[in-house]
Amino acid sequence: MRKRFIIILEIAIALAALLTGYIFIVGKSAVDTPASARPVTTADKPHILYLAPAGNQRGQVNDEQMQGRGATPVRDWAEVRTAADSQPLDALLVDAALFEALTSEDTTWLQTQFRNGVVIVGLGVTDDRLAQILGLKTLRSPGEADIPLGATGYRLVSSYVFGQPEDVKALEDSDWINREIAEDTDNSPDIKYPLVSSFRKARGELNSKDDLDLLFLRLKSEIEDVYQTRQEIQ
């Protein structure tokens, strides 16, 4: 009787300890980070510009913070385009104030950058205004509530199409980004060769270090995807 009790006790403690060990790891979600298992090729130092007036502060974002995270401050659209001519851009963070300084030529240029994989981040700009600038009907998905970003909010957007020129044109002509945002993706044009297209959008705040860490994680993820996909399809 006493021996049986001890055996039962030993089994119970073993099971409890097994479960504790399992929950300790699973509860912390010690997941093998997917990105570490996938090969990624990207620029050694992504070309990221931060376009804002001198001395600007929006939440935690200022020249010093952006430089510390690898973004180069610039002051006007001419400077942006000159920088992009010498080295292709990977991302462009634009303060709301500088969106108001866009000429029609700058707007056309920016829309081309957006459609070719340059990640655009609007700082303190409304969704409707950013959509208008990028030539889109809206940035909100059908099921998404209309909750303003606010003065210290940001919207990140990115898109690309990689494939044979005739297929890329067929997709562009189908107004694919607007259809994507509207969730009208059941039908696509007749694409003849391998092609990859992508659209990303994200929203967040600029009020803390954690907020900026999140923004730059998203930037990194998106920039790496652009490079990797471009390599795969070409």
Next chain:
Amino acid sequence: MMITLTYWPIYWLMIKLLIIALIATIVGLGLGLGHVYAETKNNLNVPVAGSVDTAATNGGNSTPTLLFAYGQSASSVNLFYLYANARFWHTGPLLQDQKSKTWNNSKGGVTPLIYTSGFGDKAATQSKFRYASPTTLATYYTSWWPGTPSAPGSCYNFWNSGNSC
């Protein structure tokens, strides 16, 4: 001496139980390390092509407050069209981060990571497959809700608006 001899069986039992607990904890840790939060649906049917597709949402924590996820739409044969749209929903409903990827004439793949830091945020993926241009489209949903081994958000309603299935 008499007292020590009397209590020795108890001491030995305690030592034995401690050893058992230690070994079992280590085994439990090992089992936990292999665990990945994901919902994966394999051998999904696509009209004409057959049961050749996989749809999935994978997710996890980089830190206690930073969540990541990615979606998958993949096939064992080339398809005309594969689509994966992975989303993180926050109460609102606010779409915190979303990434859609479309592959034509391909076996598909995975989206890059999407991220969020909102408490209670949840991920879901819409996966679509079409064998050839005029054939029927197949659509599937997978999800990952932190702290929940099951996948309660694997439906259009949650993917579309963050509302329950």
